[in-house]
Amino acid sequence: xxxxxxxxxxxxxxxxxxxxxxxxxxxxxxxxxxxxxxxxxxxxxxxxxxxxxxxxxxxxxxxxxxxxxxxxxxxxxxxxxxxxxxxxxxxxxxxxxxxxxxxxxxxxxxxxxxxxxxxxxxxxxxxxxxxxxxxxxxxxxxxxxxxxxxxxxxxxxxxxxxxxxxxxxxxxxxxxxxxxxxxxxxxxxxxxxxxxxxxxxxxxxxxxxxxxxxxxxxxxxxxxxxxxxxxxxxxxxxxxxxxxxxxxxxxxxxxx
Numbered sequence: 001x002x003x004x005x006x007x008x009x010x011x012x013x014x015x016x017x018x019x020x021x022x023x024x025x026x027x028x029x030x031x032x033x034x035x036x037x038x039x040x041x042x043x044x045x046x047x048x049x050x051x052x053x054x055x056x057x058x059x060x061x062x063x064x065x066x067x068x069x070x071x072x073x074x075x076x077x078x079x080x081x082x083x084x085x086x087x088x089x090x091x092x093x094x095x096x097x098x099x100x101x102x103x104x105x106x107x108x109x110x111x112x113x114x115x116x117x118x119x120x121x122x123x124x125x126x127x128x129x130x131x132x133x134x135x136x137x138x139x140x141x142x143x144x145x146x147x148x149x150x151x152x153x154x155x156x157x158x159x160x161x162x163x164x165x166x167x168x169x170x171x172x173x174x175x176x177x178x179x180x181x182x183x184x185x186x187x188x189x190x191x192x193x194x195x196x197x198x199x200x201x202x203x204x205x206x207x208x209x210x211x212x213x214x215x216x217x218x219x220x221x222x223x224x225x226x227x228x229x230x231x232x233x234x235x236x237x238x239x240x241x242x243x244x245x246x247x248x249x250x251x252x253x254x255x256x
Contacts, residue, residue, distance in 0.1 A: 001035065004117060004161060005117075008116075008117035008161065008162075008165050008167075009023055009117070011165060011167050012116060012117070012165055012166040012167055015167050015168060015169050016166055016167070016168065017115075017166050017167055017168035017181060017182070017185060017217050018166055018217060021114060021116070021166050023116075025114045025116070026113070026114060027112070027113065027114065027229060028114075028118060030122070030229065030230065030231050030234070031112065031118040031119050031121055031122050032118060033231035034121040034122045034123065034231065035118060035121040037125075037231075038121055038123070038125075038128070042125035042128065045125055045129070060141050061141055061142055061143060063143075065142075065143065066142065066143025067143070069142055069143040069144055070143055070144070070145050074147070074148060077144055077145070077148045078148055078151065078152060080144075081139050081144055081148055081149060081152050082152060082200060082201075084138060084139065084142075085134075085135045085136070085138070085139065085152070085199070086198060086199050086200055086201055086203075086204060087204060088134050088135070088138055089131065089134050089135050089198075089199050090197050090198050090199070090204035090205070090208070092130070092131070092134040093131075093197040093198075093199075094197050094210070096127075096130075097192055097193060097197070098193075102130070103192075104238040105124045105126050105127040105130070105238045106124075106127050107223050107225065107227065107238075108122060108123065108124040108127065108234050108235075108237075108238065109122050109123045109124070109127065110188060110192075110222065110223050111222060111223055111227045111234065112188070112221060112222065113220070113221050113222040114166075114221065115164050115165070115166060115181075115185060115188055115221055116164065116165055116166040117161045117162075117164060117165040117166075119164050120160050120161045120163075120164035120165075124234070124235065124238055125235075126238070126239070135153075135156070135199075136149060136153065156199065156200070159179075159199075159200060160199075162181065163179055163180065163181050163183070163184035164181070164184065164188075165181055166181075167181045168181060168182055168217070169181070169182075170182055175202070175213065176202060176203070176206060176211075177201055177202075177203065178200075178201060178202075179198065179199070179200055179201060179202050182213065182217075183196045183202055183212075183213055184196060185217060185218060185221070186212045186213065186214065186218055187212075188218070188221045188222075189218040189220070189221065190218075190220050190221065190222055190223065190224055192223065192224070194212060195210035195211060195212040196210065196211065196212050196213075197210055
């Protein structure tokens, strides 16, 4: 946490997307709870779930094919894993915005009304299992070695923090190839179907017509739905039946 704070807080001060946003902006403590929860509790749940199901995956693809995958140069494996996972997570992400059941959990992430490096951690643990599974399980099934996948997992983790940060560093000559905060901030616009579903590279958005990149920041982040503000209530809300959730949680309307 100290390392990330020392890297991203100065970046947000020197290259701010929203110059008036404070480091301790509203609801920063909720996102801190998500960060600590991921590292100390929910991360173990996600790892356990993926490990449990991985035992069922070893025989799906013939061993001869898996050995061919593993015999490739590691740089080629890394490119293949990135392209494969970006394609899969693009469509998986679009489903999260268009399928009501998936949106129940994914909207926790989109409920953040202020974006910075800490907001990247606001994610329901069941949504994390879905996302991490989509990104990594296909590579496991095909036989890519753990060394390749682990490196990309670490890269994606840092990249996710970067694209949520309150930073604006336009990369106009290459922004069609490499994602950036200016693209992902528009994904967090209050309009649920704004676009920019890709992860590392926006190529999938360009190919499938969901690329959005105005030359300014969105006016507001968050969701239009009424949703609770506290950490515990946000964890409970998606897993409770709708009527019970409304009675027990009593979410407060978003600030105007």
